[in-house]
Amino acid sequence: MFTGASFPLGPFTPYEGNPILRPKGDSWESANLYNPAALVDGDEVVLLYRAHADDIVSHIGIARSRDGVNFTREDAPILSPSEDYERYGCEDPRIALIDGTYYLTYTGWDRRSAQLCLATSTDLRTWTKHGPLFDDFDTFKTMDPRGFNWSKAGVIVPQKMHGKWWMYFGEGAIYWATSDDLIHWTPGTADTEPMYSPTPGTWDEALVEIGTSPVLADNGLLVFLTNGATRTVHDDGSVDVDYRCGQIAIDPDEPTKVIARLQEPWLRPQTFEDMHGLVSNVTFVEGLVKFQGRWFAYYGxxxxxxAVAIHDPAQPWGRALREGDSEGDDTSTSTSASTSEE
Structure with missing residues (x-):
């Protein structure tokens, strides 16, 4: 199932009408709304997004669109905290549809431990929770150890490789796990052995985190959109972060190795909304779909x-050459023109 994608995928242009969804009213989504999973359902794009009120207890809502940018949301969340391990939030969903079942990975937050959790559904409304997937696993172990379970962020590859189902997961560094039944998952290594770590001296030197579910490119590579960050600690102890979006590629024949990465991000904070909010200076991607011939990357x-950034395959890399513009100074439409593979 090839998708017409290539590595790197892009360029992506932030939609001029961003943000496409904002908090509203005095309900469960009145304060903040961000970090969506995305999928195509027939002739619609479906977003499963994180939102909360001033209490910062996150729920997951649902919205639909026939054009990828104008969404109608439902009033009630589809997934809310109900268990002790998630009592302060169901956060940051990613989704895969396999044989008629939706597999939703999300972060269960108890204000101490961020744990990667799994829920399943056949209709996107009635969910069975399967609890945290990993015990005693710290994806920051090699960098800034938490000292307890911390395993947020996971994407499931929607087809088997080497006879098993695969998941890539982790905030801080990225790891892999396999499963025979899509419910029970076993990490492939100890938390001291990530498959991919931050690159010192670059835009993702503080952490890397898996972003979107992969797409299978025409050359057979799995292409993932990722998140990376830098952190600046000031003398008063305050910390500034800068989250940007990158890409990595994996060869399914060797699915435990990253064989290429973007040296520069394809998306970075640049608008007012990107740079001001609950956690400022963050563009954070979790949803990617191909819809009506274009690629839509959804981010918080x-x-x-x-918000959303859009890639039209009819507009390849090299805007300066396409338009005869040797300046190439429009960063709003060419944020990753200088990227290259390692």
Whole structure:
């Protein structure tokens, strides 16, 4: 099932009408709305997004669109905290549809431990929770150890490789796990052995985190959109972050190795919403779909609003050459023109 994708995928242009979804009213989504999973359902794009009120207890809502940018949301969340391990939030969903079942990975948050959890559904409304997937696993172990379970962020590859189902997961560094039944998952290595770590001296030197579910490119590579960050600690102890979006590629014949990465991000904070919010200076991607011939990458802006960047395959890399513009100074449409593979 090839998708017409290549590595790197892009360029992506932030939609001029961003944000496409904002908090509203005085309900469960009144304060902040961000970080969506995305899928195509027939002739619609479906977003499963994170939102909360001033209590910062996150729920997951649902919205639909026939054009990829104008969404109608339902009033009630589809997934809410109900268990002790998630009592302060169901956060940051990613989704895969396999043989008629939706597999939703999300972060269960108890204000101490961020744990990667799984829920399943056949209709996107009635969910069976399967609890945290990993015990005693710290994806920051090699960098800034938490000292307890911390395993947020996971994407499931929607087809088997080497006779098993595969998941890539992790905030801080990225790891892999396999499963025979899509419910029970076993990490492939100890938490001291990530498959991919931050690159010192670059835009993702503080952490890397898996972003979107992979797409299978025409050359057979799995292409993932990822998140990376830098952190600046000031003398008063305050910390500034800068989250940007990158890409990695994996060869399914060797699915435990990253064989290429973008040296520069394809998306970075640049608008007011990107740079101001609950956590400022954040563009954080979790949803990617191909819809009506274009690619839509959905991302959160400073943990406060929801935006989209669009790639039209008819507009390849090299805007300066296409338009005869040797300046190439329009960063709003060419944020990753200087990217290259390692």
């Amino acid at each position: 802006q400073s943990d406060t609003t929801l």
